Amino acid sequence: MGGAVFSAFSFLGAPGWAFSRGAPALYIITYTAFAILPWYIIGPKIGAIGRKHNIYTVAGFLQLRYSSRVIAMIIGIVALLASIQYLATQMKGMAYIFNIMTEGRIPFWLGALLSYGIVVVYVATGGLRAAAWSDVFQGILMIVISWTVGLTIVNQLHDSVPNMFRNLTQDNPGFLQIGAEGSTMSTMAYTTTILVSTIGFLMWPHLFSKSYATKARTIKKTVLVYPMFALFLIPLLFVGFSAVNVIQSNQIGSPDEILPYLITTVLTLPGWVYGLVGAGALAAAMSTADAITHSASLEFTDGLIRNVKRDLSSKTTLLIMRIGVFVIGGLAYFITVFGGQGLIALLLGAYGSIVQFAPGVYGALYSKKITAPAVITGLISGTVVNYYFQLVADAPPLDINPGILGLIVNVGLVILISAFSQGKEMPMAEEYRKIGS
Amino acid sequence: MTKQKFVKIYCLSLTIPFLLLVFPLFSIANRETPFIIGLPFSVFWVIFWIVVTFIIVLFLYRIDPDKDEKEVH
Numbered sequence: 001m002g003g004a005v006f007s008a009f010s011f012l013g014a015p016g017w018a019f020s021r022g023a024p025a026l027y028i029i030t031y032t033a034f035a036i037l038p039w040y041i042i043g044p045k046i047g048a049i050g051r052k053h054n055i056y057t058v059a060g061f062l063q064l065r066y067s068s069r070v071i072a073m074i075i076g077i078v079a080l081l082a083s084i085q086y087l088a089t090q091m092k093g094m095a096y097i098f099n100i101m102t103e104g105r106i107p108f109w110l111g112a113l114l115s116y117g118i119v120v121v122y123v124a125t126g127g128l129r130a131a132a133w134s135d136v137f138q139g140i141l142m143i144v145i146s147w148t149v150g151l152t153i154v155n156q157l158h159d160s161v162p163n164m165f166r167n168l169t170q171d172n173p174g175f176l177q178i179g180a181e182g183s184t185m186s187t188m189a190y191t192t193t194i195l196v197s198t199i200g201f202l203m204w205p206h207l208f209s210k211s212y213a214t215k216a217r218t219i220k221k222t223v224l225v226y227p228m229f230a231l232f233l234i235p236l237l238f239v240g241f242s243a244v245n246v247i248q249s250n251q252i253g254s255p256d257e258i259l260p261y262l263i264t265t266v267l268t269l270p271g272w273v274y275g276l277v278g279a280g281a282l283a284a285a286m287s288t289a290d291a292i293t294h295s296a297s298l299e300f301t302d303g304l305i306r307n308v309k310r311d312l313s314s315k316t317t318l319l320i321m322r323i324g325v326f327v328i329g330g331l332a333y334f335i336t337v338f339g340g341q342g343l344i345a346l347l348l349g350a351y352g353s354i355v356q357f358a359p360g361v362y363g364a365l366y367s368k369k370i371t372a373p374a375v376i377t378g379l380i381s382g383t384v385v386n387y388y389f390q391l392v393a394d395a396p397p398l399d400i401n402p403g404i405l406g407l408i409v410n411v412g413l414v415i416l417i418s419a420f421s422q423g424k425e426m427p428m429a430e431e432y433r434k435i436g437s
Numbered sequence: 438m439t440k441q442k443f444v445k446i447y448c449l450s451l452t453i454p455f456l457l458l459v460f461p462l463f464s465i466a467n468r469e470t471p472f473i474i475g476l477p478f479s480v481f482w483v484i485f486w487i488v489v490t491f492i493i494v495l496f497l498y499r500i501d502p503d504k505d506e507k508e509v510h
Contacts, residue, residue: 026483030458033487037451037494041444162475169469169477176469176477187460194459217504224498227491234484
């Protein structure tokens with residue numbers, strides 16, 4: 001769990017945000033610490049439902065509760081769209097690492113292509129089984145790397161952490177204040193960014209599905225150790241802060257490149273450190289990328305394909321899933337190379353649509369009144385609103401995160417329509433509510 | 438303690454530190470000074486409440502009525 005969550009974004013995006021935006025980067029440790037907490041309560045419940053009815057996807061979970069094929073089909077499509085964006089963040093991260101660590105010998109497009117190849121081969125042949133071990137290995141590696149490398153960089157540039165912050169607050173007053181004059185983020189944007197990530201986190205198909213495969217006790221223990229992970233991100237933020245006023249932003253192509261840039265060009269570190277950091281970041285990106293690709297393909301097949309064509313043999317289903325991996329990877333590659341957004345912008349965009357699953361999921365777990373038409377309308381409207389304010393509109397009203405705007409519309413519609421519609425047949429409504437609580 | 442009561446306590450006691458880390462309540466800490474253990478106040482505040490949250494969750498796990506519950510299949 002920890003491993004799959006530490007992704008290219010935390011390794012590159014967190015220092016990048018600290019470097020270019022200052023205090024708003026604190027959002028990353030806040031949401032990392034809190035987003036897992038609801039899992040303690042809902043994880044065992046989802047697990048019990050899934051094991052009883054042999055479900056293994058979000059689409060399947062909602063389809064059974066609302067007895068609606070349409071819901072499953074929408075989930076399949078939205079999961080696919082969001083996962084492509086998410087996968088693009090990982091690919092972009094890997095491409096940066098290849099590029100900078102080889103001092104430009106592997107160009108960005110080739111680095112992204114290499115990552116695409118690795119992920120596709122890995123998922124299409126091995127599936128998820130190999131990931132468990134690499135997760136543990138990766139978790140430890142990341143912790144060691146982030147602290148040693150982080151503190152080394154800070155000490156070489158500023159002598160010590162207090163010194164670094166003293167320099168920073170002297171030279172850039174307001175940089176560590178959210179919503180202050182010259183700040184890169186308003187208070188509303190900060191809060192709603194945290195909200196979208198915190199609520200959306202457990203809705204990701206690859207994490208949601210972990211509930212089925214994990215015992216209640218293990219789920220609870222995972223939640224216990226989880227806030228620690230947030231603390232491991234702290235030195236990565238420090239790295240970003242330490243580069244302010246030391247590195248000019250035109251020296252690097254994108255703020256996301258700040259960590260590898262510092263390691264390779266500013267510092268004189270032994271070669272093995274390069275290798276270690278490169279390996280850690282690649283492992284991080286890879287384990288997330290394979291989990292997300294696999295589960296996106298699974299959701300799409302289980303949610304959409306199976307409901308459109310209901311008489312598929314399991315052999316054909318497997319084939320479609322494998323083709324799905326290629327397609328998802330290919331589309332993500334396209335966004336990686338031609339899309340201009342930074343890592344966190346991509347990630348937040350993906351969260352904005354995935355968070356739209358929340359009303360349906362929590363409605364299934366805790367209410368018997370929520371109906372299928374309500375969830376369908378909410379899901380579609382929320383997703384449309386999110387993409388509209390992400391891609392079409394200039395700026396969202398009041399600086400609210402587009403995903404949260406979508407969620408507000410979504411929740412409103414779910415409550416309203418549920419009040420005015422009768423569930424036709426909802427044999428599972430009461431059972432879902434009762435299992436495991 | 439019943440399971441429902443535990444869920445209520447769980448949600449309430451973790452919502453409090455969360456609210457302290459987002460606006461409007463985060464305004465209390467949204468400043469650079471005073472420096473505490475070498476960290477600007479806002480950075481210290483976020484780290485402090487994450488540590489507190491960690492301790493709260495540890496405590497909640499101890500009082501969880503069915504942490505030893507057998508898996509129901």
